[in-house]
Amino acid sequence: MNEKKWGSIMEAPRIKVNPPGPISSGMLKEQDKLETASRSYTKIFRTAFDYGRNATLVDMDGNIFIDLFAGVSVINMGHGNPDVIEAIKHQTDKLTHITEVPTEARISFLKTLDSTLPGKMRGRSKIFTTVTGGDACELAIQMARFKTGKKVIVAFGGSYHGIAGNIVSATANPHYREYSGNDYINTYHLPYPYPYRFPQKVEPEEMSKIVVEDLENLITDPYAGTGGIAGVIVEPVQGEGGYIVPPKNFLPLLREVTEKHNVPLIVDEVQTGIGRTGKIWASEHYNITPDIMTISKSVGGGIPISMIAYNQDYDKDLPPGFHLGTYRANPLGLAAGNVILQKLKNESFMSDVQKKGQYVIDRLIKLKEKNKYIGDVRGLGFMIGVEFVRNKETKEPYGEIAQKIKAEMFNRGVLIHTCGHYANVIRFMAPLTIEQQLLEKALDIFVEVVTNISKSN
Numbered sequence: 001m002n003e004k005k006w007g008s009i010m011e012a013p014r015i016k017v018n019p020p021g022p023i024s025s026g027m028l029k030e031q032d033k034l035e036t037a038s039r040s041y042t043k044i045f046r047t048a049f050d051y052g053r054n055a056t057l058v059d060m061d062g063n064i065f066i067d068l069f070a071g072v073s074v075i076n077m078g079h080g081n082p083d084v085i086e087a088i089k090h091q092t093d094k095l096t097h098i099t100e101v102p103t104e105a106r107i108s109f110l111k112t113l114d115s116t117l118p119g120k121m122r123g124r125s126k127i128f129t130t131v132t133g134g135d136a137c138e139l140a141i142q143m144a145r146f147k148t149g150k151k152v153i154v155a156f157g158g159s160y161h162g163i164a165g166n167i168v169s170a171t172a173n174p175h176y177r178e179y180s181g182n183d184y185i186n187t188y189h190l191p192y193p194y195p196y197r198f199p200q201k202v203e204p205e206e207m208s209k210i211v212v213e214d215l216e217n218l219i220t221d222p223y224a225g226t227g228g229i230a231g232v233i234v235e236p237v238q239g240e241g242g243y244i245v246p247p248k249n250f251l252p253l254l255r256e257v258t259e260k261h262n263v264p265l266i267v268d269e270v271q272t273g274i275g276r277t278g279k280i281w282a283s284e285h286y287n288i289t290p291d292i293m294t295i296s297k298s299v300g301g302g303i304p305i306s307m308i309a310y311n312q313d314y315d316k317d318l319p320p321g322f323h324l325g326t327y328r329a330n331p332l333g334l335a336a337g338n339v340i341l342q343k344l345k346n347e348s349f350m351s352d353v354q355k356k357g358q359y360v361i362d363r364l365i366k367l368k369e370k371n372k373y374i375g376d377v378r379g380l381g382f383m384i385g386v387e388f389v390r391n392k393e394t395k396e397p398y399g400e401i402a403q404k405i406k407a408e409m410f411n412r413g414v415l416i417h418t419c420g421h422y423a424n425v426i427r428f429m430a431p432l433t434i435e436q437q438l439l440e441k442a443l444d445i446f447v448e449v450v451t452n453i454s455k456s457n
């Protein structure tokens with residue numbers, strides 16, 4: 001454990017040359033020639049990075065950035081975390097790929113993961129490994145379909161579960177298409193109880209009831225048009241949809257109704273998991289036990305691994321080859337994941353995350369009171385969103401100002417990203433290990449940038 005000596009570069013942000021500097025510009029041009037024009041992040045963060053230290057990133061021209069982005073909430077433990085790197089290096093010397101056959105890394109990881117699972121999942125679940133978050137969600141849906149023999153999935157407006165998929169329809173063996181494939185168009189989207197924008201003007205707890213009653217009707221009414229529900233997939237806090245925290249009773253009600261009707265509840269913890277919300281899993285905040293839970297992003301510390309945890313009863317009669325692939329959890333990612341999950345089991349680490357998150361929320365609420373364009377500040381743990389509107393009465397979304405703020409933050413040396421239905425939400429998802437002092441600095445810059453841009457509007 002040599003983490004004490006490691007940390008962010010505390011002089012950050014330091015902009016020596018306006019990004020992209022000459023070296024980065026050259027590299028961006030080379031990339032343009034060789035890689036698809038459909039890249040997104042190079043349009044937002046116009047530079048080339050050299051290395052990272054905890055919540056700081058150094059670009060090729062020597063600029064030092066504060067990272068409130070964490071590679072889309074993947075680097076929860078900070079860039080170059082020595083314990084994580086040591087585990088990966090150790091595993092690299094032993095074995096870098098073997099697929100599903102047991103290794104020490106695999107068995108240790110599985111045991112550690114099981115010991116963290118929420119509610120009644122612990123000790124009663126099976127793990128099925130995949131590669132990306134989207135992949136895990138696909139598998140979760142396959143599993144629900146297998147369990148129920150039905151096709152239709154209920155999801156929620158604003159949800160994001162990945163975009164890969166349906167490639168299976170090009171694979172010739174129909175066996176692989178039985179529970180996945182094009183039938184995904186059989187998805188119903190119910191409104192997510194988004195307290196700031198719910199269509200009916202009712203109390204938050206009432207929103208959950210309205211949504212869950214609609215769901216129950218879809219499940220039980222033979223003329224609802226679904227032909228039967230195979231499963232419900234939900235993000236416990238919506239990520240790409242706008243860092244939306246649902247009312248407290250939403251997940252418990254959802255759990256109650258799905259359990260009552262034997263409909264598998266898939267909780268997508270790809271973004272909310274691995275400590276992001278101040279507990280290892282967001283499900284823990286709501287005391288619910290998912291039937292199937294998807295896990296990815298930060299679990300591999302940057303090595304792409306993903307998986308589902310599911311009720312072990314579903315294993316009965318599950319055919320081999322139900323879901324396949326060459327990469328069934330890379331040993332490097334598993335070694336990293338084992339260390340990461342062990343760290344998260346430390347209660348003082350998690351309470352520190354909650355404190356940092358609360359600090360950010362408190363400062364943003366103060367800013368909101370003085371600023372005419374901030375309509376809403378919300379968050380759970382260190383998953384925090386600020387929603388911009390043109391007018392606090394009409395709540396007309398103001399995506400342009402959020403984009404301007406993001407660009408100016410980058411110019412000032414802070415990486416931050418947007419999300420939301422109208423790309424009008426700025427989200428805070430720094431590494432959970434960010435130093436308080438650096439976090440304060442980043443917030444000072446954010447307050448200044450938002451205030452200046454708001455004045456000039």
Ligand SMILES: Cc1ncc(COP(=O)(O)O)c(C=O)c1O
Nearest residue numbers: 132133134160161162239270271
């Ligand atoms: C909640 C959630 N599920 C699934 C995904 C898809 O993960 P991936 O991009 O690894 O396919 C994401 C990605 O942001 C996500 O936030």
